[in-house]
Amino acid sequence: MTETTTPKYKVKKAPRFSDHPEPGYALRGRIWLEKDGELYVGWGRVMLLERIDQLGSISRAARSMGLGYRNAWLWVEAMNRLAPAPLVEKSSGGAGGGHARLTLAGHEVIAEYKALRARFQEFLKQSA
Amino acid sequence: MTETTTPKYKVKKAPRFSDHPEPGYALRGRIWLEKDGELYVGWGRVMLLERIDQLGSISRAARSMGLGYRNAWLWVEAMNRLAPAPLVEKSSGGAGGGHARLTLAGHEVIAEYKALRARFQEFLKQSA
DNA sequence: GAGCGTTATATCGGTCGTAATATAACCAGT
DNA sequence: ACTGGTTATATTACGACCGATATAACGCTC
Incomplete structure (x- = not known):
């Protein structure tokens, strides 16, 4: 019989940002800011903010980092809502x-x- | 009209271990050990190891921390596989x-x- | 060898986050 | 008015993970 090597269980995952899957053991971690237990700012959101600053639009920023516009918009929405004062100033329509x-x-x-x-x-x- | 306040979008989540959703802004974070990019040891797994040590079985440990046996077993399996030497010694059958x-x-x-x-x-x- | 509780393993279903898609609203320019 | 690209929003589909469930294998004890 061909004994199709039983596929066992799969365990992998595909994190979103800044992953450097090095060989061997590695200490990894993440930090973020919360407001009332809700995610406020993390690495992905900061990257988004930077792209928005560079590119001038949420949609361009999102595309440039392989993020869906919907998510980008939700993140901006959340950050603006959770921040003491808005971080991103938006306007629709007009030139461009x-x-x-x-x-x-x-x-x-x-x-x-x-x-x-x-x-x-x-x-x-x-600590490594 | 009754204008059923449009439910907007939901954003919440329910992390697994050690969450203290305090009011106001808070710096949060997680650290873990990886082996070749795969999760090796994190807080949940360490808790599991401690319970196993205290209770003498994977199933009891899992139950005691509200974790399914399946996951507990998978975690132990992964840790033993990724560690230089097994962390948990298992045996089925016998007394108990x-x-x-x-x-x-x-x-x-x-x-x-x-x-x-x-x-x-x-x-x-x-850093807070 | 019957019983028992554990380890071991497979399978199904729900849930949750994200991707994909679609469509409306917006408004300075022309 | 029409255009164009963006913001704004809803809907659907999909894939991953987890919980629940079921069942087999195990081996000491009685």
Whole structure:
């Protein structure tokens, strides 16, 4: 008999951002900010904010990072709702169809999170 | 008209372990160990190892922490496979139906991860 | 060898998040 | 007015993970 090597169980997954599946053992981790237990800012959202800042629109930012527009829009919506002041200023219609720009608060959040993340990466490296 | 307040979108989630949904802003995070990009040890798995050590069986450990036996078994299987040496020693049949015990390596992994986690908690507190 | 509780394994169904798709609203330019 | 690309929103479909369930294998005890 051909004994089709029983496929066992599959365990893999495909995380969304910044995965460097190195060989051997590795210490990995994630950090994020919550507001009242709800996700406020994480790495993906910060990347989105940066792209919006660079490209001027949610849809372009989403496309550029392989993210669906729907999700991108939901994320922006959530961040604006959870932040003390909106991070992204949106407008539909008009020249070019519309646009989205970062507010000062948006830029600040990017800077804060990236600084935090840098310290965290350092922590992971130290602890490895 | 009664205008049934459009339910909008839902965003909530229900993480598995150690969640303390505090009000206001909070820095949260998770760390885990991977082997070749696959999850090796995380908080849930360490909890499982501890329960196995205390209760002497996978099924009792699983029940005690509201985890399905299937998952508990899969986790143990994965950990044993990914570890340099098995963390859990299993045997079926016999007195009591069978049992599972931690190896020395199992105890070491628990200690290592918990120490790491403690440092991480400290990091989160400092960075908040 | 019958019983028992555990390990071991397969299968089905629900749930949840995301992808894909579709469509409307918007509005400065022309 | 019409155009064009974006924001805004709903709907559907799909795939992964988990819970529940079922059943076999195991081996000590009686």
